[in-house]
Amino acid sequence: MFLEQFISYIKYEKRYSLHTVAAYESDLAQFYTFLNHPEVVIHHPSEVTHHHIRNWMVELMNADITGRSINRKIATLRKYFKFLLQGQHITATPTARVQTPKASKQLPVVVDEEKLSRLLDNNDIFSEDFAGVRDKLIIELLFGTGMRLAELLGIIDADIDTYEGTVKVLGKRNKQRIIPLNKELKQLLLKYSTLKKNEIFANNSLKLIVTNKGADAYPKMVYLIVQKYLNYISTQNKKSPHVLRHTFATSLLNKGADLNAIKDLLGHASLSATQVYTHNSVERLKSIYKQAHPKAN
Known part of the structure; x- marks a missing residue:
């Protein structure tokens, strides 16, 4: 019942994209599958503790799920339990005492322009x-x-x-x-x-x-x-649509486009999300330097 209410909330009130809603549904379904383990009996969201969430994180890590993906799943839980807290279905959120793993920064994958x-x-x-x-x-x-x-x-x-x-x-x-x-x-x-x-x-x-x-x-x-x-x-x-998005941004940056302009074109909420493309640009400059400068080696 609570899951359906939450999904309806993000779909119709928050108006999240279908892709985002599907990701939230998938994350929560995975979590509830974990909670339905014979050794874990949960009848109400108020019974979920930070221990359950930590144990789920351990299971995800053992399954070689990346830190980035785990962080996204925990972010889903934070949103879900915050919704339940605001609706007074629970008195405290179990995610408050959960620390997420550090996610390694991955450079955007691009194709040759x-x-x-x-x-x-x-x-x-x-x-x-x-x-x-x-x-x-x-x-x-x-x-x-x-x-x-x-x-x-x-x-x-x-x-x-x-x-x-x-x-x-x-x-x-x-x-x-x-x-x-x-x-x-x-x-x-x-x-x-x-x-x-x-x-x-x-x-x-x-x-x-x-x-x-x-x-x-x-x-x-x-x-x-x-x-x-x-x-x-x-x-x-x-080879995905997002690779072409990364290629677009990297191409603009390599040709001297202003980072704030790229941010606006991509529709990023903050500049920090756009700055990841500067790493690709720096790597390109390093490569050019190594090839062209007599002292590079």
Whole structure:
């Protein structure tokens, strides 16, 4: 009952994205599965103690779950028990005495910008039919704007302004922002729009990105499209929409863009989230120094 109330709260009152809601549901389901262990009998959230949470953390660590993932799961519990506390279902939150593990800082994974540009310029890779142009548009939008997957899936046709050369996206915490479009993206959007209007779909979605049948595009579809085309240029394991977002930000930084401007384009709430890209930039400078300076070695 409490889980359903909480999920309804973050979905309808807080208006979290579907991706975020799914992550919260998954984390809480994992925690309650742990609590349903024969040796642990919990009938009410008020019976959960910090010992239960710590024991769960140990189990996660033994399963080689990363510190970053564990921190996210504990953050979910903090939000959940805070909700129960505010609703007076519990008198104290068990997360207050829980310390999370230090998460190692991971550098954002990117793809080679030049190879990606050549891929997008290769007319033999993307077909000229609706599906081919849509696939190319997905890659171009993710790389050309740095938007998140959920933001891409949320765009409707009316959010595109080809005259002004902008796209309106709804980011985290329902914050709206305007992202500029480059010339090639504007032309591709016009081409896609024409093909889309000429298609006879079984469904008629208002969303910009749709399936071959005209229904709303979904996360797995976009993942598979991104992986398919990044396989042409990269052998790295991680080939996701977020890799293209990282590549967008790193590319801007390497070309001298202001960090605050990148923050605004990405829709970050704080500059600290954007500063992770400076590490990639520093590593690039080190590499150039080692190759070019006579005293480097």
